[in-house]
Amino acid sequence: MMRPSSARIVLYVISALVLVYLILPIVIIVPISFSSARFLTFPPPSLSPRWYQQYFSNPAWMQATRVTLTVALLTVLIATPLGIAAAYAISQSKLRIMRIIHMALLLPLVVPIIITAVGIFFVYAKVGLVATLPGLVLANVMLGLPYVVISVLAGLQSFDPAQEMVARSLGMNRLRSFFAVTLPQIKSSVVAGGIFAFISAMDETIVALFISGGQYQPLTKRMFTALRDEIDPTIAAISTLMTAASFMLVLLASARLRRNS
Amino acid sequence: MLALVSPALLVILLLIMLPVGWLAWQSIYHDGFTLENYRRIFTEDIYWRSFALTFEISLAVTVIALLLGYPVAYLANAVPKGWSMLILSLVVLPFWTSVLVRAYAWLALLQRTGVINQFLRYLDVIGEPLALVHNIFGTVVATVHILLPFMVLPLYATMQKIPGELMQAGASLGASPSLSFVRVFLPLSLPGVLAGCTMVFVLCLGFYITPELLGGGRTVMVSMLVSRNVELYNQFGAASAVAVVLLASVLLIFVVVSRFIPLDRVLGQK
Numbered sequence: 001m002m003r004p005s006s007a008r009i010v011l012y013v014i015s016a017l018v019l020v021y022l023i024l025p026i027v028i029i030v031p032i033s034f035s036s037a038r039f040l041t042f043p044p045p046s047l048s049p050r051w052y053q054q055y056f057s058n059p060a061w062m063q064a065t066r067v068t069l070t071v072a073l074l075t076v077l078i079a080t081p082l083g084i085a086a087a088y089a090i091s092q093s094k095l096r097i098m099r100i101i102h103m104a105l106l107l108p109l110v111v112p113i114i115i116t117a118v119g120i121f122f123v124y125a126k127v128g129l130v131a132t133l134p135g136l137v138l139a140n141v142m143l144g145l146p147y148v149v150i151s152v153l154a155g156l157q158s159f160d161p162a163q164e165m166v167a168r169s170l171g172m173n174r175l176r177s178f179f180a181v182t183l184p185q186i187k188s189s190v191v192a193g194g195i196f197a198f199i200s201a202m203d204e205t206i207v208a209l210f211i212s213g214g215q216y217q218p219l220t221k222r223m224f225t226a227l228r229d230e231i232d233p234t235i236a237a238i239s240t241l242m243t244a245a246s247f248m249l250v251l252l253a254s255a256r257l258r259r260n261s
Numbered sequence: 262m263l264a265l266v267s268p269a270l271l272v273i274l275l276l277i278m279l280p281v282g283w284l285a286w287q288s289i290y291h292d293g294f295t296l297e298n299y300r301r302i303f304t305e306d307i308y309w310r311s312f313a314l315t316f317e318i319s320l321a322v323t324v325i326a327l328l329l330g331y332p333v334a335y336l337a338n339a340v341p342k343g344w345s346m347l348i349l350s351l352v353v354l355p356f357w358t359s360v361l362v363r364a365y366a367w368l369a370l371l372q373r374t375g376v377i378n379q380f381l382r383y384l385d386v387i388g389e390p391l392a393l394v395h396n397i398f399g400t401v402v403a404t405v406h407i408l409l410p411f412m413v414l415p416l417y418a419t420m421q422k423i424p425g426e427l428m429q430a431g432a433s434l435g436a437s438p439s440l441s442f443v444r445v446f447l448p449l450s451l452p453g454v455l456a457g458c459t460m461v462f463v464l465c466l467g468f469y470i471t472p473e474l475l476g477g478g479r480t481v482m483v484s485m486l487v488s489r490n491v492e493l494y495n496q497f498g499a500a501s502a503v504a505v506v507l508l509a510s511v512l513l514i515f516v517v518v519s520r521f522i523p524l525d526r527v528l529g530q531k
Contacts, residue, residue, distance in 0.1 A: 019348065086266045220361050
């Protein structure tokens with residue numbers, strides 16, 4: 001153990017290469033997005049903000065951005081309370097059926113997304129929800145629920161339910177004792193779950209490809225169609241902004257989680 | 262308590278169980294019951310080949326992800342805490358980047374005039390640009406990239422639970438590091454290997470964005486079969502039957518795997 005063995009060195013080298021492979025594609029979009037060239041060249045001939053200007057001055061991209069942000073925000077506002085209620089019930093109840101319900105709530109992670117997407121498309125086509133904002137939000141609420149449930153359940157696991165019992169024995173009703181005692185203590189998991197649901201809605205592409213249309217197309221759908229036709233560095237600019245937004249949210253979520261643990 | 266869980270359950274019922282049920286129904290019913298859609302999957306070449314290709318790609322992606330992911334998880338487990346936190350954050354970083362963004366990045370890296378080809382030509386390693394994308398190679402490279410975290414995290418979680426004293430015990434009994442790795446560490450890490458491989462394989466079976474954008478139209482995976490039958494040919498019955506077979510494969514894998522390790526260990530990683 002005194003000197004690194006050759007096996008160790010091989011391990012370090014392989015791991016370093018794998019980490020480069022993981023990070024490189026995420027890093028590379030930043031210089032591309034600031035390139036002045038019309039076509040993809042690397043390294044960029046000179047730096048310019050033109051693709052960001054292109055993005056911010058294009059009404060179609062702006063409309064898509066508004067749709068994405070609206071959908072993601074509404075998703076969080078709906079999925080978070082639903083997920084908290086469900087996680088609370090699952091953790092408190094001793095009913096046998098809760099195990100099955102718990103599994104059912106994780107279904108969106110199990111069913112291949114393409115199947116979910118096509119299925120929702122068929123159902124929406126029958127009830128007239130295709131290419132509508134409520135349709136898009138509902139689908140994303142379903143996809144975001146597992147993240148909230150998993151996160152809040154983890155939070156509840158480290159919470160002592162006896163505390164809530166104390167509050168109730170002192171005369172609070174169940175609802176008040178939940179809001180006064182339990183919720184403040186699992187706040188970090190709730191925030192983290194909500195943030196994950198937001199990112200999930202922001203990045204969701206495949207369901208949107210099938211069910212969104214007209215003026216209610218999110219960013220990802222427009223990006224996908226643009227990528228199929230022609231690669232334009234505007235996409236790199238949007239990608240950079242999306243990635244920056246995601247990372248900021250994740251940092252926020254993990255900072256919250258760490259503060260509490 | 263059931264009242265509390267019912268709104269969430271309703272969303273799941275209406276937006277995933279009902280749609281999937283609808284698919285299943287539509288695959289066998291079209292002006293009367295028919296198994297025509299399934300007969301076509303098992304007899305017609307395009308369907309059969311697409312399923313075979315999807316399983317082959319998924320297998321390749323799983324094996325590559327295991328080979329790349331195991332050393333990283335091992336290293337993260339072996340180094341001091343600060344370093345392992347750094348390694349793990351680098352692993353989960355791509356997790357939170359849109360799949361679409363990463364597909365775009367790979368396109369930028371791998372295409373004929375892309376970063377890698379230009380770099381290799383600059384170094385004079387190659388004369389003509391290599392065809393790195395719009396084929397199976399590009400699809401696999403990008404898919405492994407997206408699924409690698411799903412391999413590393415369960416591996417790391419399992420390795421964390423292996424007591425370090427076991428390796429020391431092996432050493433004190435005269436085993437070389439490589440022998441105690443093969444005889445002690447590796448077998449104990451197998452549940453993590455199984456969990457990671459299951460997740461990667463299953464997710465890969467249903468992958469859509471990378472083969473669609475990086476496969477060049479020739480790499481028709483099952484998911485693309487589903488979408489083309491819907492979008493191009495309006496063959497809803499055929500699309501549904503393909504979806505049902507895909508889902509059945511996924512569930513079957515989960516059922517088989519759950520006999521060996523608890524399922525929430527496979528799922529609860531993200």
